[in-house]
Amino acid sequence: MAEEIQEAVQIIRVAYDGIEIAMKVGSGSIAAMQKAIDFLKGMLDYEKSLGKTSMRKLLIKGGDLQVLQFNTEDMKKVEKMAKKYGILYSVLPDCNRKDGLSEVIFHTEAVPRVNMMIQKLKFGKIATFDDYLKNGDEKSLGKLMDFLKKQQGNEKSHTIEG
Structure with a gap:
């Protein structure tokens, strides 16, 4: 047993x-x-959180926005570096083609990384959105308004119904 x-x-x-x-x-x-x-x-x-996006997504994320001005021929370099440094940005329409500058808009939190990009590009500056608008002419600002209306998308996105 x-x-x-x-x-x-x-x-x-x-x-x-x-x-x-x-x-x-x-x-x-x-x-x-x-x-x-x-x-x-x-x-x-x-x-x-990085690379090219729409203006709408930048605005939805919230926070202060800054504008990076750089030589137009450096656009490919800027796009590549922004992705490398993890910068979320949107390309703005060129309000003044005569100056040879292009602009992208980004969140203020990325300023240190944008400063690194400026050092590598050896040209560029951070400006405000007001500076960007003052740089343009009336015809270009009309194009900008059309661009912003296209980027706006769904009007109800910030309402209860949206």
Whole structure:
């Protein structure tokens, strides 16, 4: 009878050890899956925070906006560097083609990274939106208003119905 009890105890111990191992493996795979999901979510959030975007998305994000003025021929360099440095920006229409400058708008929180871009470009300056508007002529400002209306999108986005 003692042997039967020992066998029953051994069966219970093996079953318990099996359940314990299964729980460790199961929780490990769940934890790994959760880490993978967190990583993918982080990557999606990261992609939203850098590179070219619409003016509407910049405004929805909130905060103060600044304008970067640079030589028009440096546009490709600026786009590449903005993505590299993680700067969310929107290209503004050129209000004064005669000056040879192009402008992008970005959030004030990215000013230190934009300053690094200016150093690498060896030309450029940070201005306000008012400076950008003062630089343009009447015809170009009309084009700017059309551009902003196109960027506006859904009028109800900031209402309860939207």
